[in-house]
Amino acid sequence: MALSDALREDAIRLFEEYAQLSKVTFARALTPxxxxxxxxxxxxxxxxxxxxxxxxxxxxxxxxxxxxxxxxxxxxxxxxxxxxxxxxxxxxxxxxxxxxxxxxxxxxxxxxxxxxxxxxxxxxxxxxxxxxxxxxxxxxxxxxxxxxxxxxxxxxxxxxxxxxxxxxxxxxxxxxxxxxxxxxxxxxxxxxxxxxxxxxSAKELAVTAKENVNKLQRKAFVAALTRAEVRGQEEKQSRAEAQGEQRRPPAGSVIKNLVDVKRSSDLTRLVRSVAWTWRAARKFLGGNPAANDPKWEAVP
The missing domain is CATH 3.30.420 (Nucleotidyltransferase; domain 5)
Known part of the structure; x- marks a missing residue:
């Protein structure tokens, strides 16, 4: 039975490489x-x-x-x-x-x-x-x-x-x-x-991998913060339209103005900074009579 055209070409190429392989030479001395x-x-x-x-x-x-x-x-x-x-x-x-x-x-x-x-x-x-x-x-x-x-x-x-x-x-x-x-x-x-x-080295690869993980974590944190900001903005806008009140700035923008996430190199430090900001806001509002005024709000 005759070979197909594709198999025939592969067989010819294989025999040609066998002929070329016999002409390959190597240096015998390992010491120059x-x-x-x-x-x-x-x-x-x-x-x-x-x-x-x-x-x-x-x-x-x-x-x-x-x-x-x-x-x-x-x-x-x-x-x-x-x-x-x-x-x-x-x-x-x-x-x-x-x-x-x-x-x-x-x-x-x-x-x-x-x-x-x-x-x-x-x-x-x-x-x-x-x-x-x-x-x-x-x-x-x-x-x-x-x-x-x-x-x-x-x-x-x-x-x-x-x-x-x-x-x-x-x-x-x-x-x-x-x-x-x-x-x-x-x-x-x-x-x-x-x-x-x-x-x-393996150590350099580990450092690079850690930096990449931190970058991904920061991007995820910023994305979550942005989604929360948009969600809060839409909810407050709908409430303001229902009650006929003037719409206030979204909650997430307060944190964004106080803490610059782009300047933080570590997600843990960024979360800690946000927590301290929230704690200071609660302490300030706790002793301030103006806290009962609806125009004041603490943002976590």
Whole structure:
């Protein structure tokens, strides 16, 4: 039975890539000439719905500048029961990174000065910083393995486009694996000074996440205050029209004039300021005979 046109094109492309793959060459020497100090080891790990894996590089400082050497990589297809769970796949990729480190230290005579482990998942790097006993069996076993063979402070977050481990999880053509490719020479930033790396620590990510939560809380508070102001304005307007009285300013506007919510950096402090304002208003009205006058009102 003849293949369909689509399958025929895929088969031809596959055989062409097989032919190109046989021409891909790799540098055999991990140690470059004229290096000045012990290397740094850098791992990248990633996970997707199709696969997960990790890759290990050595960064050498030499008279010619920084030289990156590809050491090894490891990948595996995502199990069918984990399809769609990218977080689990990313965690399994981090496990592979820790295993690459353990294997390298056991089989190589090269002494590494410092280790860096990069992932592009904030969830994974946050989970690695916590104790393993706080998780269910799947996470607990793998985080325990990671923490037993690596240091938590050696794990860093990088943006997804900078993670070279995408080649492992999403596939690449033989042209992307050649001797002059980024796969063999490492990401461009890995040759730059550490201060120029696009990486962030788990602590920095936590601070940013807290600031984002505070911003969302402030927006929610302002939105609730605005809704209450509009509601109060409509109710008072309807009462004023029914009683033929002059409409007073809405209750929420009093708080808005006394407390500038945009100047507050913390929701707790903002709520405390509103509470103190309400308390002062009640105390003032409690000893003021004018409090019985309908034109006076305290606004919570």
């Amino acid at each position: 000439p004229c290096f000045t100090e012990e290397p740094w080891a850098i791992t990248f790990s990633d996970g997707s719905e199709q696969a997960y894996g990790a890759v290990l590089y050595l960064r050498w400082n030499s008279d010619q500048g920084s030289i990156i050497r590809l050491v090894e990589s490891k990948a595996k297809l995502t199990p069918l029961d984990h399809k769609g769970d990218v977080v689990k796949a990313g965690l399994c990729g981090a496990v592979f990174a820790s295993r690459l480190k353990k294997y390298f230290e056991a089989q190589s005579r090269i002494q590494v000065e410092r280790w860096y482990h990069f992932v592009d998942s904030q969830t994974v790097i946050g989970a690695i910083q916590r104790e393993s006993y706080g998780y269910q069996t799947f996470f607990a076993n793998r985080i325990g393995e990671i923490q037993s063979s690596t240091r938590t402070q050696d794990w860093w977050w990088i943006p997804g486009p900078q993670n070279i481990a995408d080649v492992v999880t999403r596939g690449a053509s033989p042209r992307d694996l050649d001797e002059d490719s980024e796969w063999q020479n490492g990401p461009k930033f890995s040759s730059l000074p550490v201060s120029e790396w696009p990486v962030r």
